[in-house]
Amino acid sequence: MLFGKDALEMLGILDGINEVIATTEKDGRINAAPLGIIRNEESLYIRLFNGSHTYDNILSNKWFVGNITHDSWLFAESALGDLSQDYFVRREGLPVLKDAESWALFKCEAFPLDIVNAEVELVKGEIQEKKFRAFNRGANLVVEASIAATRYMALRSDSYYKELLKLRMIIDRCGGPREREAIDRLMNRIDSYSHI
Ligand SMILES: Cc1cc2nc3c(=O)[nH]c(=O)nc-3n(C[C@H](O)[C@H](O)[C@H](O)COP(=O)(O)O)c2cc1C
Numbered sequence: 001m002l003f004g005k006d007a008l009e010m011l012g013i014l015d016g017i018n019e020v021i022a023t024t025e026k027d028g029r030i031n032a033a034p035l036g037i038i039r040n041e042e043s044l045y046i047r048l049f050n051g052s053h054t055y056d057n058i059l060s061n062k063w064f065v066g067n068i069t070h071d072s073w074l075f076a077e078s079a080l081g082d083l084s085q086d087y088f089v090r091r092e093g094l095p096v097l098k099d100a101e102s103w104a105l106f107k108c109e110a111f112p113l114d115i116v117n118a119e120v121e122l123v124k125g126e127i128q129e130k131k132f133r134a135f136n137r138g139a140n141l142v143v144e145a146s147i148a149a150t151r152y153m154a155l156r157s158d159s160y161y162k163e164l165l166k167l168r169m170i171i172d173r174c175g176g177p178r179e180r181e182a183i184d185r186l187m188n189r190i191d192s193y194s195h196i
Pocket residue numbers: 019031032033034035036037046047048049050051052053054055075078079080143146147150
């Protein structure tokens with residue numbers, strides 16, 4: 001187990017915005033959703049938008065687990081839907097994504113506001129599996145598309161839909177089967193929601 005600020009680098013949390021999948025829980029049910037952890041040297045904070053399970057759970061429990069993974073499929077899936085409980089394991093009692101390369105427990109004391117800007121503090125973390133890989137534009141763009149999809153669902157703006165169509169073309173060209181499946185599922189969700 002890794003502790004303290006020195007552990008951040010080892011866990012893969014570097015300067016800038018670290019896109020992770022946050023696992024939180026309520027009444028024993030684990031929730032997962034993408035979340036950005038912003039690091040500026042030694043300071044760490046998150047921006048939470050009201051209206052999500054992640055917001056509610058972090059405000060009531062005052063902690064979350066940040067799961068570091070390069071599997072962009074998980075970003076797409078957890079951005080608009082729920083991951084089944086089979087995707088998680090308990091590590092020291094905490095909800096962790098089975099396939100995360102590393103995970104880290106963060107403390108977060110925040111006041112409820114529409115947009116919460118809250119400092120967070122690393123408590124401890126663990127490396128589960130170190131994998132290295134080449135950059136894949138398709139995988140990166142699946143993360144980008146997941147953001148555009150959440151914004152499209154919130155604002156229904158045509159510009160996000162157009163962005164998604166453009167991203168899809170590059171993902172289809174540069175990604176592998178998993179990335180292509182991720183964007184297909186994301187677009188289907190948008191379509192099915194749009195018709196409701
Ligand atoms: C890559 C990515 C990063 C995101 N970062 C944040 C964030 O920092 N803060 C936030 O409130 N929502 C963020 N979101 C949006 C939430 O993940 C999204 O609203 C999600 O549906 C919340 O799910 P939940 O209700 O299960 O918590 C992000 C989405 C994506 C795809």
